[in-house]
Amino acid sequence: MSTLTIERPTATKAHDGSTSRLWGLMAEFKTPAAIFEAAGRVRDAGYRHWDCHVPFPVHGLDKQMGVKRTIIPVIVFFAGLTGCSVGFLLQAFTNGTGAEWSFWAIVWVTGYPFLISGKPLLSIPAFVPVMFELTILLSALTTAGVMLLFNGLPRWNHPLLAKKRFLRASDDRFFIVIEARDSRFIRSKTEDFLKSLGATHVEAVED
Amino acid sequence: MSGHDHHAAAPELPQSAIVDDGRIATFARAIFAAGVIALGVGLYVGWKQGDPNQFAKIYLVNFMFVLALALGALVFTMIQHLTKAGWSPAVRRVAEAHGANLRWLWVLALPIVWLWWNGRSHAEGHGPGLDLLWPWANLEHLAAHDPAEAELVAKKSAYLNPDFFMIRNLAYFAIWALLANFYFGRSVHQDSTGSEADTRSMRKWAGPAIILFGVTTTFAAFDWAMSLNPAWFSTMFGVYFFCVCCTIGFSAIAVTLLRLKHLGFLNGVVTAEHMHDIGKFIFAFGVVFWAYIAFSQYMLIWYGNIPEETTWFAARQVGAWAWVSAALLFGHFVIPFVFLISRWVKRWPTLLLIGGIWMLAFGWLDVWYLVVPVIPSDIGTFDTWNAFAAAHAGATTGLGNPAIYLMLFGMFAICIGSAAKRLARVGLTCRRDPRMAESIAFENF
Structure with a gap:
């Protein structure tokens, strides 16, 4: 779980028409309860390279995601x-x-x-x-x-930052992002899976 | 979600979790009675041993132990209000109940009044005066006995004299009783009214109250423990005693809560999260801060190497006292540091209980170490430390005396019984504190 604050939304035009590579899938939820429920099912589905992005701390989300304690x-x-x-x-x-x-x-x-x-x-x-x-x-x-x-820092950019919709992660929307490098990631199946969790919107994120 | 007042309606807590079903009241009566008997027997046994000075020291150590317990609990309560803590209303009542013992703990200090009264007459046939414990109370006697020390102590007589000592003692107990009464009374008052005004009032006074607490415990430590060796001084002694209070008080809070939970109370109210935080309090103040202060005091004196300062430590490093010093280093710092540092230990009831009881025991030993050793009067006649250590290799700690443990159990049991009776009467948690819902839902990250 991480909370992102995006200060300059215009700074993320990453692509100039060159071929882009699929980085992951981003699913949008409208309420903390919805993402909480969905996170548990993503965890149970066995995904490992995924994360939740929420505008404020959702209590218990770490546990729901199955995040292990840090070493x-x-x-x-x-x-x-x-x-x-x-x-x-x-x-x-x-x-x-x-x-x-x-x-x-x-x-x-x-x-x-x-x-x-x-x-x-x-x-x-x-x-x-x-x-x-x-x-x-x-x-x-x-x-x-x-x-x-x-935390993977420092890094200068992140594929998610190119998504206009993702800006609302710091306002009033809740996102689950499953990365393409996950061994269980199959674009069509993962997309269906995310939709089945009650996501109001699913879209691809390119690198 | 933190940092703001939560004005959610106080949650309805199950009565069985927060109200005594009779077992606590029964326990309170039994332990109180056992305490009175043990204290009586302990006093009798101690008195019959025919060493009034040692007897008085045993009494003073045990008295300071139970006093430190109540003071530690009081300062815990005040810290919660000062910091507007949202996590603690679930556990605060136990601290308030221990702290409220300060309402009557002055009774155990009444022998001081008796000593003071005797000392006033300076006539034969009266009982011992304050100089039974505190040499500054009888400068003539001290001058005949140790003129060099008497000369030093005479310069302090504007502060160290029996009448001012009595006045200060009165002030300490009056202030402590007032503070404990306020923080217990207002909190119980809130149980019936549910009024936020009570919370505001307790918070508003927390700052001045903590200042009063700091000043009174500092000077009480100077008066009762430091002035046992009136030529010796350490500006860190007051904060050292504060650490003693924290060690004993916080450990007692943890042990009390764990026992209550073991009996089936406070389920769904006090969780592993709260015990984890109280474990952190013990770790921070009772283990680490204590070691920091104890070492700071030691190092400055060791480094300065001035005879009038080093004698205090010299007396604590000869004969069997060296073992007590080492036991404190390891038992009060090294071992509990390693033991309590892990998160899972603080969250595991049995382990935290062991840690709490361990710290209570070493907290007591610490008071014994502060009060009992006597600086040998011949200490100035040795050329080297080794010669001094060899001459006093037979110094004993006096820890084998059963009167100690009878009195300790007696006073401790009376205090526990008194706090338990209070809990049985008013309930086990601050049920209508405005932050109760927040407290119950509290989680460590």
């Missing part, structure tokens, strides 16, 4: 763990040792053991703030970055 939290956990370890190793290396180290034989670095207020060189309490901050930094950046990546 982003797991990725973020390991990103946080990495940040924490890097924070520790960085400080342990720079302040705790006099070791010398060369990266790719180009960058040469050395530890700089520095005695601060009589504390041991390897003082974990002093390292904690940096470990904490790096944990947060890597977790936050990973969350934002992976979220964008999983």
Whole structure:
């Protein structure tokens, strides 16, 4: 499920008469209840590459679509763990040792053991703030970055944006779009199927 | 769909889900009676042990534990109003009922009045004074005992003196009783009227109420726990005690709700979504924020390395106290952090119940850790930490004393019984809160 806001509807004249390729089928529904019902049947029909576009969050639509929970939290956990370890190793290396180290034989670095207020060189309490901050930094950046990546962003255009009718996805219409790359997609059958769900209008979307 | 008031008519909730069928009232009476008996036996056993100072500390720890429970529940209620929360009316009544114990919790603090009254006479033959616990209450005695400390403490006597201490205590309990009474009373009032004016009024006062709450808990923590070592100070101590309140209060709310649901109440009212959110509250305030504050306090003192500050931690890192410190690090932070971080754990009633009880136990241990250790008076005579640690390797925590657990069960059971009786009387949810429909339909994304 995603909510699209289209700000410049005129910016989407994509084709100059060249042959276009079928990208998917777009079915329009008039009410949240209709799309909710239809989404369940698309899910049961076994389609995988499809999506709903609605002007406002329809509660429970994710579950109805059979959207699985994201694995982003797991990725973020390991990103946080990495940040924490890097924070520790960085400080342990720079302040705790006099070791010398060369990266790719180009960058040469050395530890700089520095005695601060009589504390041991390897003082974990002093390292904690940096470990904490790096944990947060890597977790936050990973969350934002992976979220964008999983959403297929950034992208400059989308086949749906060429459809005038689709503009109402940000106003008062509800759309189910099944992509042509889906293994169950057969144009005529899928079109009939979408119509059988009570769609008020079905049209092809070209790439 | 959020961010706006919902003025839908309050949903008709099944009576069997939100009204006691007699079981809660029976439980309340039984647990209250058991609590009174256990507290009586605990007081007797403790007193007979012949160590009034330790006895007073055990009492103070358990008192601060039940107080923190009520304060945590109160601040939970106030946060909901302050943030105009739509998800929480279904669960708020339980928090209000725990918080409303602040109406009478001053009764358990009456021994302070007795100590203060004794201390005024300075005559032989009277019972112990406030200096039974708080050394600043008797500067002559402190001067004879530890002149260096007395000199420091004497400079604080404008604040740390028995009469002002009593006045402050009166103010704390008056403010807390007022706030708890307001938030419980108005909410119950709404059950009969269904009036939005009640919601508006509770929201309007939430800001000032939270400020009052913050100031009073901060100074109460300074007075009761921090001034046990009057030369020592930490500006983070107040917010540390706030974390203690959150840990204990939020965990108690979770455990209470889960037990009510287990008994078959609140079906279709309190869902996994609500428990998930309360789990988040415990995780955020009781686990992560607690660790953040505890570590911040520790690190600044460790880093500064000034003797008058480090002694407090030194006393908590020798002998058996080192194990309590480590137990808190792992039991109050590392283990519950890993345990409660997952979504499915917070949504699984049995696991959240385990988490809640675990945090209650470590919340209590945290109060014990704050109140009981004594800074050895010979601490200034050692040249190194190792010498000090070796000399005090035998320091004990006193946790084996059965009087502790009798009193703990006693006070805890009285508070639980009192809250349960309240719930049995007024119902288990804010049934006519204008956002009740929104709350029941609430879902986490």
